[in-house]
Amino acid sequence: MTENNERQQEQKRVDFVIEQIDDQINEAKAAVETAHNETRAVEKNYSANASVNLYEIDDAMDTNVQIQQQRQLVARTVENETILKRQLTTLQELQGSPYFGRIDIKDDGDFETESLYIGVASLMDNDQTDFLIYDWRAPISGIYYNGSLGKVEYPTPNGPQKTELTKKRQFTINDGKITNMFDTNDTVGDEMLQAALGSQNDQLMQNIVATIQKEQNDIIRDTTSDLLLVHGAAGSGKTSAILQRIAYLLYHSRASLNADQIVLFSPNRLFSHYISEVLPSLGERNMRQVTFAEFLTRRFEGLTVETLFEQYEAQHGTPSAVQKYLESPQVMQQVEAYTAQLTAENIEFIEIQFEGQPFFHESHIRQTFATNPENMSIADKILATKNALIKELKLRIKEAATATWIQDELEQLPTDQLHDLYGDRQSDDFDSEDEQLEYLGKRWATNRLRVVYDAIYNNHFIDSYSQYREFLDQLNVAGIDFSQAISDYDHAIEFHQMPFEHCAPALYLRDLITGSGQNRQLEYVFIDEMQDYSVAALIYLKHIFPKAKFTVLGDSEQALYSDIEEPEVLLSRLSQSLNAKRTNLISLNRSYRSTTEITNFAKSMLPDGEKIIPFSRHGELPKAIETRDEVAFNQQLSQEVSRLAGKYDTIAILTRTMDQANQAYRQLRHLQGTKLLTANDRVLPTGILVMPIYLAKGLEFDAVIAYDASKNNYPNAHTAGILYTISSRAMHELTLISLGSLSPIVANHRSLISEQ
Numbered sequence: 121m122t123e124n125n126e127r128q129q130e131q132k133r134v135d136f137v138i139e140q141i142d143d144q145i146n147e148a149k150a151a152v153e154t155a156h157n158e159t160r161a162v163e164k165n166y167s168a169n170a171s172v173n174l175y176e177i178d179d180a181m182d183t184n185v186q187i188q189q190q191r192q193l194v195a196r197t198v199e200n201e202t203i204l205k206r207q208l209t210t211l212q213e214l215q216g217s218p219y220f221g222r223i224d225i226k227d228d229g230d231f232e233t234e235s236l237y238i239g240v241a242s243l244m245d246n247d248q249t250d251f252l253i254y255d256w257r258a259p260i261s262g263i264y265y266n267g268s269l270g271k272v273e274y275p276t277p278n279g280p281q282k283t284e285l286t287k288k289r290q291f292t293i294n295d296g297k298i299t300n301m302f303d304t305n306d307t308v309g310d311e312m313l314q315a316a317l318g319s320q321n322d323q324l325m326q327n328i329v330a331t332i333q334k335e336q337n338d339i340i341r342d343t344t345s346d347l348l349l350v351h352g353a354a355g356s357g358k359t360s361a362i363l364q365r366i367a368y369l370l371y372h373s374r375a376s377l378n379a380d381q382i383v384l385f386s387p388n389r390l391f392s393h394y395i396s397e398v399l400p401s402l403g404e405r406n407m408r409q410v411t412f413a414e415f416l417t418r419r420f421e422g423l424t425v426e427t428l429f430e431q432y433e434a435q436h437g438t439p440s441a442v443q444k445y446l447e448s449p450q451v452m453q454q455v456e457a458y459t460a461q462l463t464a465e466n467i468e469f470i471e472i473q474f475e476g477q478p479f480f481h482e483s484h485i486r487q488t489f490a491t492n493p494e495n496m497s498i499a500d501k502i503l504a505t506k507n508a509l510i511k512e513l514k515l516r517i518k519e520a521a522t523a524t525w526i527q528d529e530l531e532q533l534p535t536d537q538l539h540d541l542y543g544d545r546q547s548d549d550f551d552s553e554d555e556q557l558e559y560l561g562k563r564w565a566t567n568r569l570r571v572v573y574d575a576i577y578n579n580h581f582i583d584s585y586s587q588y589r590e591f592l593d594q595l596n597v598a599g600i601d602f603s604q605a606i607s608d609y610d611h612a613i614e615f616h617q618m619p620f621e622h623c624a625p626a627l628y629l630r631d632l633i634t635g636s637g638q639n640r641q642l643e644y645v646f647i648d649e650m651q652d653y654s655v656a657a658l659i660y661l662k663h664i665f666p667k668a669k670f671t672v673l674g675d676s677e678q679a680l681y682s683d684i685e686e687p688e689v690l691l692s693r694l695s696q697s698l699n700a701k702r703t704n705l706i707s708l709n710r711s712y713r714s715t716t717e718i719t720n721f722a723k724s725m726l727p728d729g730e731k732i733i734p735f736s737r738h739g740e741l742p743k744a745i746e747t748r749d750e751v752a753f754n755q756q757l758s759q760e761v762s763r764l765a766g767k768y769d770t771i772a773i774l775t776r777t778m779d780q781a782n783q784a785y786r787q788l789r790h791l792q793g794t795k796l797l798t799a800n801d802r803v804l805p806t807g808i809l810v811m812p813i814y815l816a817k818g819l820e821f822d823a824v825i826a827y828d829a830s831k832n833n834y835p836n837a838h839t840a841g842i843l844y845t846i847s848s849r850a851m852h853e854l855t856l857i858s859l860g861s862l863s864p865i866v867a868n869h870r871s872l873i874s875e876q
């Protein structure tokens with residue numbers, strides 16, 4: 121068949137599939153409408169019942185049962201409607217571009233070749249007999265991404281199945297028309313990638329299903345590792361691959377895994393927004409997302425937790441020996457040893473108060489703790505202490521039920537509150553008035569003393585911050601003097617602040633003592649930008665998610681907060697500390713984001729850069745502008761920004777610090793569409809964006825200006841990671857402007873830049 125004929129044949133098939141999709145969309149719309157009407161009717165009925173006057177005691181019981189039933193019915197109809205809507209959305213996704221790939225396979229002994237088409241979701245024909253499209257995550261679809269023509273294998277429930285791959289074809293289909301189509305022997309070809317990567321930056325990350333590369337596919341389809349480490353150059357598709365991986369895992373464990381059991385630690389809030397559409401575009405719900413700062417703030421309720429960004433801004437020069445120690449696995453081992461030897465005498469117990477008066481004295485709590493058998497673990501002893509205190513509390517509630525203060529308060533209660541106090545019982549259920557008063561007194565005393573219960577439950581009888589201070593005090597590490605760090609810590613705690621460097625060991629200590637803080641429901645933890653986490657922090661995360669499989673990804677060379685590290689060094693540190701049984705390490709060295717010229721320049725700044733392979737997409741050489749004084753600097757900056765703004769949608773001016781971002785913004789704000797972004801921003805706009813580099817982690821822009829790439833600002837190799845991260849955010853153009861002479865990190869590679 122000639123190429124033209126083949127294309128016509130394929131277009132005919134696309135037309136046929138789209139007709140089927142159109143039919144199914146019409147059916148789905150009707151089904152959604154019916155479901156919607158049903159939900160509305162059920163909801164209406166429910167709200168009519170729920171508004172029945174519950175103070176009419178006799179009616180209340182019946183009404184409650186009815187309401188329960190109605191509520192379940194509402195939940196079912198809503199769920200039904202949601203499922204139908206999701207099906208409709210999937211069909212609509214498929215409508216313009218039903219698939220992107222085709223594989224032809226021939227099983228042993230078969231004479232006929234079977235053609236399978238691959239898209240973002242599966243689709244059956246109207247008769248529900250044949251698959252018109254296979255989901256990209258189906259086991260058989262793995263061949264599309266992995267296999268070269270010839271004998272291949274794919275997993276089935278009955279073990280690996282052998283087959284022969286005789287054709288692999290790629291399509292670009294827009295609005296139902298095939299705009300590009302070609303056969304390829306190997307993995308997904310570069311031509312498609314060129315088209316995908318050459319376009320202008322979108323505000324939101326796109327899914328990459330049509331062009332997943334082989335090594336990315338290995339990341340996506342790994343279901344066996346407890347710890348999957350993905351190390352990859354800037355722009356090598358780490359984030360893209362793990363988002364596809366989440367979609368893959370959700371598809372393969374539909375029955376046992378839902379999006380709430382997956383959490384992604386993301387580097388900043390802008391990033392969370394940037395990636396928010398990838399999973400929905402694949403028909404999946406988003407996983408939970410949290411930044412490490414948000415996570416810590418929740419754990420240290422009531423304290424203001426210093427963030428990594430604040431620590432970076434405040435820190436001048438290299439981190440202190442104390443900081444390095446507090447980030448190391450050794451500190452976590454010391455925490456374990458310290459908590460294991462704690463006894464009744466050296467735990468920092470504090471009294472539990474009720475309305476400003478001691479309710480449980482500290483000495484009483486200490487004695488209660490001391491009655492536990494010695495060989496019990498500290499966490500078990502604390503648990504036993506809590507149980508004993510709760511038992512006592514119950515006795516005291518019983519006593520309080522008939523006490524004057526409770527009975528006096530009862531008398532003062534407004535009718536509706538008194539009514540609520542009856543709970544399931546009614547006023548004529550009691551044999552005597554005394555019985556009734558005691559019942560109500562007990563319920564009221566329980567209410568009133570709930571604060572005591574909460575204090576026990578939440579371990580508020582231990583001052584974990586003082587305990588941590590005691591821990592610091594007893595540390596004895598050769599060559600490290602902790603005295604200044606301890607007085608800084610005291611000062612911070614006095615002002616209800618928690619310095620960043622203490623977060624992981626302090627939380628670990630608290631959790632080991634109280635035996636709390638762990639989450640056993642979470643199945644998968646993803647940590648992006650792993651190089652920004654101390655090993656101590658990763659050990660803590662591993663501790664609190666004991667059942668979860670970890671996917672940890674990053675780039676040791678995008679080092680903002682520490683020196684650049686050889687990937688091998690970072691990885692061996694991590695896998696040892698995270699103590700995983702089945703570890704898999706995948707390295708991605710091909711960089712897709714930037715033009716060849718930008719990648720070649722960026723990698724020249726790295727000690728280990730030669731491993732990085734630029735994707736072959738060409739553009740201009742990065743441009744360097746050296747200026748003599750501030751006036752010239754600001755003038756050049758404005759000119760360059762205006763030039764780039766005429767060409768691209770999004771230009772980022774990336775600075776080393778927030779102060780510099782403020783300076784740059786003052787110079788540029790007269791230009792229309794200029795925005796200054798801070799750590800509180802959650803949405804990434806288009807236009808001229810000014811921000812410090814740590815807020816641009818994980819993001820990409822059409823053009824980037826590295827603000828003041830001078831010798832002064834980036835004096836030596838310690839700062840190379842920052843300039844590398846800045847440069848690697850650029851997709852199409854990169855400009856470096858310096859006040860005074862260029863940084864030696866750049867100046868040593870003049871052949872890779874054009875100078876002005």
Ligand SMILES: Nc1ncnc2c1ncn2[C@@H]1O[C@H](COP(=O)(O)OP(=O)(O)OP(=O)(O)O)[C@@H](O)[C@H]1O
Nearest residue numbers: 328331332333354355356357358359360712713818
């Ligand atoms: N297989 C692919 N097909 C199409 N585009 C891809 C592919 N892999 C990566 N990309 C694109 O390359 C760019 C960089 O990808 P991504 O942000 O996932 O890289 P990263 O390794 O997480 O980068 P960084 O560490 O620099 O933040 C994105 O625009 C992404 O869409």
